[in-house]
Amino acid sequence: MYLSRFLSLHALWVTVSSMMQHYPSVWGHYDVCKTQIYTEEGKVWDYMACQPEARDMIKYVKVTLDPPDITCGDPPETFCAMGNPYMCNNECDASTQELAHPPELMFDLEGRHPSTFWQSTTWKDYPKPLHVNITLSWNKTIELTDNIVITFESGRPDQMILEKSLDYGRTWQPYQYYATDCLDAFHMDPKSVRDLSQHTVLEIICTEEYSTGYMTNSKIIHFEIKDRFAFFAGPRLHNMASLYGQLDTTKKLRDFFTITDLRIRLLRPATGEIYVDEQHLARYFYAISDIRVYGRCKCNLHATGCKEENKRLLCECEHNTTGPDCGKCKKNYQGRPWSPGSYLPIPKGTANICIPSISSIGNCYCNPFGSVHDRCNDRGFCECKEGTSGPKCDKCLPGYIWHSLGCQPNVCDNELLHCQNGGTCINNVRCQCPPAYTGILCEKLRCERDPGGCSQNSGQETTWQKPLLPLTALLVATGLCIC
Known part of the structure; x- marks a missing residue:
């Protein structure tokens, strides 16, 4: 059941991420700005800090x-x-x-x-x-x-x-x-x-x-x-x-x-x-x-536009900021101290978006992807989905990673080498397996049900190894299985 749920979520994530390529990007709780640049591979999106043009x-x-x-x-x-x-x-x-x-x-x-x-x-x-x-x-x-x-x-x-x-x-x-x-x-x-x-x-x-x-x-x-x-x-x-x-x-x-x-x-x-x-x-x-x-x-990396109004230049502030230089959080958005955005591109940088104050959290403030309801409960708090935390349900617990649909189980990680037999971790939600292997973690030979069919494949039957981490244990660790 949990494996089926994971595969369904993964399919939905692939569909949404494909659609998101055509819209201004929001990667998790990082609002970022982007522009099209020309490279040897052609025209691509370049993500950067939010700044008005020189x-x-x-x-x-x-x-x-x-x-x-x-x-x-x-x-x-x-x-x-x-x-x-x-x-x-x-x-x-x-x-x-x-x-x-x-x-x-x-x-x-x-x-x-x-x-x-x-x-x-x-x-x-x-x-x-x-x-x-x-x-x-x-x-x-x-x-x-x-x-x-x-x-x-x-x-x-x-x-x-x-x-x-x-x-x-x-x-x-x-x-x-x-x-x-x-x-x-x-x-x-x-x-x-x-x-x-x-x-x-x-x-x-x-x-x-x-x-x-x-x-x-x-x-x-x-x-x-x-x-x-x-x-x-x-x-x-x-x-x-x-x-x-x-x-x-x-x-x-x-x-x-x-x-x-x-x-x-x-x-x-x-x-x-x-x-x-x-x-x-x-x-x-x-x-x-x-x-x-x-x-x-200067908009403190919180605006991409600057307009002239009454013979004065003013930043067109984003990220719930305000002021001539976007130098402070809007009223009721002072849930943490104001900070300028980062020049560094994601994932190293962050826009440092102003978030609502706890005392002001009411009905238009729960993150729709991270919370069960888009409105706060009668105690004034957001009810977070599984794997999600924070006043607005916009942060992920350990073992989860934020995607456009909210916090999803962190199935794999290239740094921890969860994918086996040469598989590559894609967006922390699936393993891309080499041709001879299959399974969530590339832990199975494609010809496992017919061992005789592997005998002619350049020693594949001798290079196969048992999974580095038992599948059941890994699913338990990532929250996909409760055993």
Whole structure:
């Protein structure tokens, strides 16, 4: 009777699992996300953590300048040409559209080429420092996925600091220092990202690599996100599983690539020489034609979508979570402490779904596959099926494994080698036998009823061995037989 019941359950499991391939996947109590990828075997499903797609985050940024009147053009002034610092007849005039250089031109779509750019006032107050703070705010926590790239039309500044905030601009910490002379400017030895390693990837460095001054081909400054990823995922980022494993276990590493705001502190314009030419101060200013920041909404691996609402980015939270970053459990879903999801794919990772509080468990909360009824009993508890446990009947007792129909007996296990005579365990519910054997555990020769029929089969009758574990004992251990 129990064997018949097992075979019926197995047949139903095969049917349902086949159907489930065409629907968003739920493997047991792990909600997972999936996408189609192309491999040598063709198009397959790849299961991964739930994350919104990376996008150009500049589309959602708000920019502020300090001091607020640092943009050129009010009043109008002349400045020197980019390629010729001694031809100083160019004009910046905020009242004329063709001659204005407002802050939004750091990001406009035409800014992908240098015909439009933001520009500061010139260094007419030298020797007073020409300091500018450019703050980029998203009013949302985002995770960087690519290099930050800043294109200067004035030549890269002699001194600059890139800073980040994780608390919406209340506090700041440096991301990287840039200088023509790091020791003189910031009392730091110069380094590049190539000098770092897995163990020092979070080190804040000063680099001289991007501060060569007033050359026309020296316009771009990078903050190298991908080079830091490469310490864990390899030079071409082929081994993302290794990077995700590190992100999963190292909070400081996750926080390093997470921001709510960026601040560009311009401390000294490009001079191209040791001394400032006080006779031609109109040649010194800052001008930026493009800033690129690629990333994704941080949703703590509890969402695949991020929408803009009232000019603010919000995660479309799943897993019974809520908040701008899916950073807490919904009301009545606090049966265990909130936790971010895992970057690791199943079965190593888990979505850490918020579960109902014991006190709030009522009628829409029993797991329909693990409980006898989909409603709680009159004492407020779910009545679990055989082999199932937990407040919602969504966990399995030892000897059982969760499948789409709930907890089923763990008939076999490749690690424990329950399948005999070379059989292979499939999904813990059946043994796939070699051609010459049959039975639940591949414990029988197919020709056992006719021993003479085995005599011509290359010694099969001599290689057969008795089962490693008596069938009755195994069925008792897995709950299929009560003897």
